[in-house]
Amino acid sequence: MTEIREYIDHISPMNEGDWDFFSSKLKKVQFDKNSTILELGKIEKHLSFISKGIIRLYIPTEESDVTFGFLFENEFVTAYDSFLTQTPSEYEMETLTESVLWQISHKDLQEVYDKTENGNIIGRRMAENMFLIKSKRELSFLSKSAEERYLDLFMERPRLLRQIPLKYIASYIGVTPQALSRIRKRIT
Template sequence: MEFVRNHIEGISKISDEDWDYFSSRLIERNFRKKSVFLQLGEIENYISFIKSGVVRFYMPKEFEEKEVTFSFSFKNQFVSAYDSFLTRKPSLYELEALSDTHMYSISYADLQDVYANTQFGNLIGRLTAERLFLLKSKREQSLLNETAEERYLKLFKNRQDFIKDIPLKYISSYIGVTPQALSRIRKRIN
């Protein structure tokens, strides 16, 4: 669990007392490859930190080829249907482990308790929310300003060690093209 503390301390220092309080509320969760661990319509009860694995965010459709993959989370990143987590309303999308995934999670209720009873709680909550907002903003700007090829190259460059775990149909949906168009992009690059 020390990797979680190291990540948090990359954002803000945490006292041993606050760390003990926070870490005592973390639970370890493991999901097998292809497990959907948050279903459409469920309320997200956790914010988690990925120790290993890749998670896909997607909107399910009647036909699998029509699903829309709009985000991924990787090792050493937070993962949550954060809008559902914050609002306590049903999720409009699903979370799926694309590889065997190991994470540490804190429940909504336990996080509220950490906010109320530690010095670092509100600060880390605000900084985490800011980071998630920046990721979302960066994604939106990418969709508006970059070509599909540029988005693919960026994903490949930034996550080369994980891209092997992501089926091409999900990558094509994520960058906003058909699998055939992704195939043409990959041929041009090679």
């Protein structure tokens, strides 16, 4: 739980009373590799902090899944649109590795916002960060080649990228697995 405290204190330090209140609402959940965290059509009920593991966000289709996000240790993960609106999710989340998450329910998070000194500040900054990640991804699709998107991903997470199956990486950068193989050959 120290990772989440450090992450939050980096955003906006919590006093001990607020931290005790917030941390009392957290639940530690462990998942095996390839476990579904959220199914298509289900309502996202939790905001989760990844203490260990890699999470994939994707849209399941009949032909092949469309991967649009990876989240790693020391990051928050949620189907944010479903979480905010409490409506069914249009995508799924699964673990790519054994994972440990610290979860807080939607209801409990609202209580943290209401009863803590800087809960709203932390929530706003996390929402802003999620927006920036989404915006960066959208801009990369509009302004960069698949090879540049692969290199960006590789530069950001070289060690962790080795744990993600190539078919998911290919989907994430918007190419077929064969095209990704050609990109990887050109780079090496």
